[in-house]
Amino acid sequence: MIIKKIVAGIYGVNCYIIGDNETKKCAVIDPGGNHKEILDEIDKSELDLEYIILTHGHGDHIGAVKELKDSTDAKILAHKEEKYILNNKEFNLTSIMSCEDVEIEADIYLNDKDKIGVGNLELEIIHTPGHTPGCICIKVGDVIFTGDTLFAGSIGRTDLEGGDYNTILNSLDKLAKLQDDLTVFPGHGPATRIGIEKVTNSFINNR
Template sequence: MRLEKIVENCMGENTYVVGDENSKKCIVVDPGANFIDIMNYVKKMNLIIEYIVLTHGHGDHITNVLTLKEATNAKIVAHEEEKEILQDKKKNLSASLPSNTVEFDADIYVKDNDTLKVGDMKLKFIHTPGHTPGSMCIKIDKHMLTGDTLFAGSIGRTDFYGGDYKKMEKSLEKLEKHDDDITIYPGHGPNSNLKIEKMTNPFMR
């Protein structure tokens, strides 16, 4: 597995390209970063984008979903509880951002603990509501893309449409049950691992 982080300059959003080195198939997670930067990396590594996977539907994470889909015909994957937000530019906050407004439907809606194969990689989807109703983490072996659920030393906001702090607490409890040696890749900020977050993150202690 090869994982690359591409950071969007304005909002500091992390887009991830995760590729299977054998098949060269890859996923793009939360394409809020510059479309050209994403495609340049994909072409440099000779990857084929099979899926666009969304940890959640906020505007800074979905800016280039439709552009990327048009260019690659990749299928969009999101949690079933995120459908309402994806389809409404006000609820997904893209209407209030300086970039383009975005409304769309995913091609594939998943549930908690659903899995998806991409080459030799097995993706497991973990429903973690709180930041949004359909927020989810994506676990691939000892790696977990946590979106705006869990950051290094913090968590995502719960005061936007569909946010719920009580649900966020339960989602964090769910993540606490996973192994300490899992590396986390948040939607904003630096990487971390679950051991560090369990020990030092005030929202997980």
């Protein structure tokens, strides 16, 4: 499995390129900006972009979606509960961020436990609402991409449109049931592991 991280946009979002070594098919997770850098990395790695997958619809995670879509015709994927946020510049916050207004429609709306094939890779969708209603995590083998649900030592804020603190705590309970050695690639900040967060993250270990 190929995993490339690009810290994208002025808000420092972790954008990930995940690819299959054999078929060279790939997906981009949360392209918050820097579309030229993302495309250059895909070209350099000789990958073929099939999907743009959004862990949620906030502007810092979707800033380069239009450019990537126009350049590659990759399909945009997001959870069905995130539709109204993607569709509205006020709710996705691009109207107040230092970027262009973004109002987009996903090509495919996802549900919890959906499976997505990227070459020989199987991506499992885990619905983890709380930061927004349609937040998802994406599990692939021994790694999981957690967007703004779980960070190293912290969690996503819940005071924005559709956020709810008790709901995100329930989502953290779901993640805490996964295997301890699962590597966590969050939407911001450094990577961690589920087992580490169960011990050190107060939002999980004080439950």
